[in-house]
Amino acid sequence: MIPFNKPFIIGNELRYIEEAVKSGKISGDGLFTKKCQQFFEEKYKFPKVLLTTSCTDALEMAAILCDIKPGDEVIVPSYTFVSSANAFALRGAKIVFVDSYKDNPNIDPEEIKKHITSNTKVIVPVHYAGVACDMEAIMNIAKDHNLFVVEDAAQAIDSYYTFSDGTKKALGSIGHFAAFSFHETKNIIAGEGGMLVINDNKYFERAEIIREKGTNRSAFFRGEVNKYGWVDLGSSFLPSEIISAFLFAQLENLDTIQAKRIDIWNRYLQGLKALADNNFIQLPIIPEFATNNAHMFYIVCRNYDERTSLINFLKESDIHPVFHYLSLNKSEFFLKDNLEIDIPNSDHFTDCLLRLPFYYELSEEQQQKIIQRINTFYQNK
Structure with a gap:
């Protein structure tokens, strides 16, 4: 049988998992989580990266960072996985579906323009098959209407967009936020797993808090505060070191x-x-x-x-x-x-x-x- 997909081991996945277990810490934000985040920040020039348990979780974090409230409208392509819309619907947003191009499944910027209202708050371009949406056009629309752009880059690791002036940027580095997936069907896998990219430093601190159940625990562990508590909305979005260890071995290859x-x-x-x-x-x-x-x-x-x-x-x-x-x-x-x-x-x-x-x-x-x-x-x- 030739299956549609098959997970694989290419390098030190099992060795790194063993290392993580022997280190005495397999909850999140250990050595391998930090190694993975550093890899992405250095290779793709992402300002800040936070590993998550899934791309869905990363999208849900982005929805909180965008302060989505009931009545806000979020523009999403109709041809996408449910997470692209569900993450924002959970916050009470009205999802506004728009069409793809005729010759490829990516969202059509001209269709986006038709659906913007005074309630529109976010555009979610989905880079289908890892192929870039027209991000220059989308970012121009967002700038004209003061909108957030959340790139659903679940399939888009190691993919790029070239602007009209010749500037080439990694997908995920262009919108305000971006979400990636390391599900077993993706290029780089960890079974499950995802990543939120934050491209504006004014959201760095809050993103960490949201990821840590709404607490400032990350700042506490860095010695920046003498105790931590509940300070914001959040949930348990942090992956274990087992996931990160497997992922880092894949990134090495x-x-x-x-x-x-x-x-x-x-x-x-x-x-x-x-x-x-x-x-x-x-x-x-x-x-x-x-x-x-x-x-x-x-x-x-x-x-x-x-x-x-x-x-x-x-x-x-x-x-x-x-x-x-x-x-x-x-x-x-x-x-x-x-x-x-x-x-x-x-x-x-x-x-x-x-x-x-x-x-x-x-x-x-x-x-x-x-x-x-x-x-x-x-x-x-």
């Missing part, structure tokens, strides 16, 4: 992992290009301002029935692709209190996008089998 994933991505591209040239499928679009971190490889089928048939065809050969997000504007939770709205591009990707198996240990032989079976499926179409 980031370049190796990325090189392998780029090879896998390029083999899919070459093997399926003829089908795209003949308009059987659509392949991923990488805009000129974006880089490709090879987070996933997807194809877009021509319709829902064709995608269903292709999934069944591949499963007969023990190949397990998956379809992806269901448009949140069609979700049961949203429709409970809202009228159904038409978001056509998002709905199209919901019905037609198919993610192919993609993981570090996917062999060239396995990949060629996947490519061959997809080509065979379309021979009679």
